[in-house]
Amino acid sequence: MSYNTYRSLPLESLYELLSSSVRDMLIALDTKQDNLIAYRAIRKQVEVLMEIIDEKRKINASVDINKN
DSSP: OOHHHHHHSOHHHHHHHHHHHHHHHHHHHHSSSOOHHHHHHHHHHHHHHHHHHHHHHHHHHHHHHHHO
16 A cells, blocks of 8 residues: 555554554564565555554644644
8 A cells, every 4th residue: 555545544444454464574474484575565564554653643632632
């Protein structure tokens, strides 16, 4: 998925994707085959998801502050 596609998703969906990606990343690490390429791709996806989740959490926090 592209960065913009991730950004368009709601926070709950991003957490679900993050959970799934971390599980996939751990599976890639645990297999006996050389899965370094798969691991690196999934790791990048996890990094992007974490960045976007952090952005959305900050936005939601600032909206909550402004409501009060």
